[in-house]
Amino acid sequence: MSSNQLTPRQIVERLDQYIIGQGEAKRAVAIALRSRWRRQNVPKELAEEISPKNIIMIGPTGVGKTEIARRLAKLDSSPFMKVEASKFTEVGYVGRDVESMVRDLVELSVNMVKSEEQENVKVRAAELAEERLLDILLPPKPVEKKVEDMLADRPPDAEQADLPLPVDTTREKIRRLLHEGKLDSRSVEIEIQEVRPGPMIEIFSSAGVEDMGLNIKEMFGNIFPQKKKVRKVNVPEAIELLTQEEAQRLVDMDKVTKAAVERVEQSGIIFLDEIDKIVGGDGAHGPDVSREGVQRDLLPIVEGSNVNTRYGMVRSDHILFIAAGAFSATKPSDLIPELQGRFPIRVELDSLGKDEFIRILTEPHNALIKQYVEMLATEGLNIIFQEDAIAEIAEVATVVNEKTENIGARRLYTIMETLLDEISFDAPDMTEKEIVIDADYVRGKLSEIVEDEDLSRYIL
Numbered sequence: 011m012s013s014n015q016l017t018p019r020q021i022v023e024r025l026d027q028y029i030i031g032q033g034e035a036k037r038a039v040a041i042a043l044r045s046r047w048r049r050q051n052v053p054k055e056l057a058e059e060i061s062p063k064n065i066i067m068i069g070p071t072g073v074g075k076t077e078i079a080r081r082l083a084k085l086d087s088s089p090f091m092k093v094e095a096s097k098f099t100e101v102g103y104v105g106r107d108v109e110s111m112v113r114d115l116v117e118l119s120v121n122m123v124k125s126e127e128q129e130n131v132k133v134r135a136a137e138l139a140e141e142r143l144l145d146i147l148l149p150p151k152p153v154e155k156k157v158e159d160m161l162a163d164r165p166p167d168a169e170q171a172d173l174p175l176p177v178d179t180t181r182e183k184i185r186r187l188l189h190e191g192k193l194d195s196r197s198v199e200i201e202i203q204e205v206r207p208g209p210m211i212e213i214f215s216s217a218g219v220e221d222m223g224l225n226i227k228e229m230f231g232n233i234f235p236q237k238k239k240v241r242k243v244n245v246p247e248a249i250e251l252l253t254q255e256e257a258q259r260l261v262d263m264d265k266v267t268k269a270a271v272e273r274v275e276q277s278g279i280i281f282l283d284e285i286d287k288i289v290g291g292d293g294a295h296g297p298d299v300s301r302e303g304v305q306r307d308l309l310p311i312v313e314g315s316n317v318n319t320r321y322g323m324v325r326s327d328h329i330l331f332i333a334a335g336a337f338s339a340t341k342p343s344d345l346i347p348e349l350q351g352r353f354p355i356r357v358e359l360d361s362l363g364k365d366e367f368i369r370i371l372t373e374p375h376n377a378l379i380k381q382y383v384e385m386l387a388t389e390g391l392n393i394i395f396q397e398d399a400i401a402e403i404a405e406v407a408t409v410v411n412e413k414t415e416n417i418g419a420r421r422l423y424t425i426m427e428t429l430l431d432e433i434s435f436d437a438p439d440m441t442e443k444e445i446v447i448d449a450d451y452v453r454g455k456l457s458e459i460v461e462d463e464d465l466s467r468y469i470l
């Protein structure tokens with residue numbers, strides 16, 4: 011399919027840029043992703059038979075489960091969505107809601123394909139937009155033809171000295187001014203399709219609000235024709251708006267939805283977070299839906315079924331499911347057996363210690379230390395974290411995780427905030443522009459809190 015399909019090794023490399031350690035989990039998702047590409051390349055009859063190798067990621071809180079999913083989503087062009095399994099246990103839930111994740115995924119895929127298509131026609135759309143804008147800046151005058159010219163089918167001549175420049179040259183002149191940005195401050199009136207939501211009509215029916223509501227809106231959308239709206243904008247804005255409109259016109263939506271559905275069916279990924287929250291403890295208390303009930307509702311979708319969406323039936327057979335959960339009080343084997351069988355791959359994530367914390371603080375592209383340095387640089391401050399300071403922060407995080415509750419890398423956030431609280435507040439008023447943070451500074455700020463267990467429970 012897509013030529014930019016990454017190999018497992020490349021996938022792991024990309025994940026490494028953001029997530030420290032957790033090699034096993036990275037490998038598993040990398041293989042699962044690549045397997046989908048392989049499946050699409052085996053003979054068709056066999057491809058139908060190959061089901062995705064769904065994964066459960068198991069690990070304590072704050073060690074990178076959700077982070078892996080988030081980064082995975084940005085890796086390739088697969089439609090990717092994350093849902094909290096626990097949300098389906100909430101009040102107000104009806105059985106069909108579980109299917110909504112497939113519907114949402116299709117919606118997302120449509121937008122994705124649409125913007126790709128619009129990107130493809132961008133150049134053409136920009137050309138058309140420019141012509142439209144030129145028409146507005148210089149309305150094409152009907153060229154007066156002399157009767158004899160018309161009879162002879164000759165182009166009109168512009169010999170006469172007092173005649174204005176032929177339209178074409180004027181147009182080219184304006185085009186040049188436009189390209190040179192000389193018209194940027196001028197404002198023009200353009201007429202564009204008004205983007206507005208259809209009339210708000212909600213129909214309650216046994217089929218659920220969602221899909222009915224949408225179809226009705228579409229029906230009425232066609233009855234009330236799209237309104238045009240005149241807007242006064244400056245030239246660059248006009249180009250932008252007109253280009254958008256032309257791009258939309260050039261994109262064939264039927265083709266888009268077909269490709270989008272296909273993409274969901276062949277390479278969609280659903281990340282089911284907090285799956286442990288729908289396990290066990292089933293006394294069916296209160297108004298919440300029973301957790302096992304949610305598992306039963308999930309089953310057909312994970313096993314593969316047809317889901318009705320506004321773009322037609324979508325098969326969920328080959329959608330890849332990656333589930334994640336802390337499973338601190340429960341085990342994957344507490345899931346109903348049918349569901350267990352649909353998640354053949356289990357990977358455990360390791361809990362994080364001092365060495366990992368040091369790396370998490372400094373190595374990822376979005377590392378915390380980098381964030382703080384850049385944030386405070388906007389105030390003109392040059393903050394330098396010495397190596398021993400970073401080691402000390404990691405040490406404090408490890409100790410507090412041991413003494414109170416292990417919340418993994420999330421501990422680093424609270425510690426960094428406390429550590430830099432004073433600087434963060436004073437930054438704009440500071441005269442000393444260079445601040446070196448060493449181990450002593452860290453100890454000075456944090457040791458009192460760390461030693462007092464009650465205090466650290468509240469602050470760190």
Ligand SMILES: Nc1ncnc2c1ncn2[C@@H]1O[C@H](COP(=O)(O)OP(=O)(O)OP(=O)(O)O)[C@@H](O)[C@H]1O
Pocket residue numbers: 028029030031032069070071072073074075076077078335336370374418419420
């Ligand atoms: N291995 C790691 N490498 C880099 N950063 C990490 C790592 N683990 C956690 N983090 C950081 O900690 C934060 C919390 O991690 P994440 O959301 O992935 O936890 P989780 O494993 O999903 O926990 P929970 O079970 O509570 O949902 C992330 O935003 C990320 O910045």
Ligand SMILES: [Mg+2]
Pocket residue numbers: 075076077283
């Ligand atoms: Mg999580």
